[in-house]
Amino acid sequence: MAEVFLHPGDYHFGDAGTRIHTVLGSCVSITIWHPGLRIGGMCHYMLPGHCPASDQWDARYADGAIARFRRDVQRTNTTPRQYEVKMFGGGRQFPHLNTPAPLDVAGNNIEAGICLLEESGFHLTVREFGGTGARRLIFDIGTGAVWLRALDPLSHGGPA
DSSP: OEEEEOOTTOEEEEETTEEEEEEESSSEEEEEEETTTTEEEEEEEOBSSOOOTTOTTOTTBHHHHHHHHHHHHHHTTOOGGGSEEEEEEOOBSOTTSOOOGGGOHHHHHHHHHHHHHHHTTOOEEEEEEOSBSOEEEEEETTTOOEEEEESSTTOOOOOO
16 A cells, blocks of 8 residues: 655545555645545645645645645546545644734634635535644545544544
């Protein structure tokens, strides 16, 4: 089985022979999985803002990552509604700080992802975000299973 590790800003779309790993803090990961074809992908975006005009596919940004999902869904002659979509992360890394809403990267990452998924026709089946601390995430494209484990005792999470 191919093992792929996503760093912040990375994206991967593949088939049943792939397992994707990442570690999240305030960043967000979205997994999409087509149960009939056993294909899917995962992103690890860092920022809710817009991609630079020079690169609409920049997966460091929520809109760039979701644009890549739309591109790969179209390439496989499938539709967004055929996928199980799960969203994780957006944990507060410094919960003791009183961060104003415009500077709340974690919260803004979550909001941007939800809005962009809905606008693109994807339907979220699992939502596990917020809280504090880091999480380890593993996505098996062969089965669609996602494992989530808190890396910090202040965090929360479980199987999804």
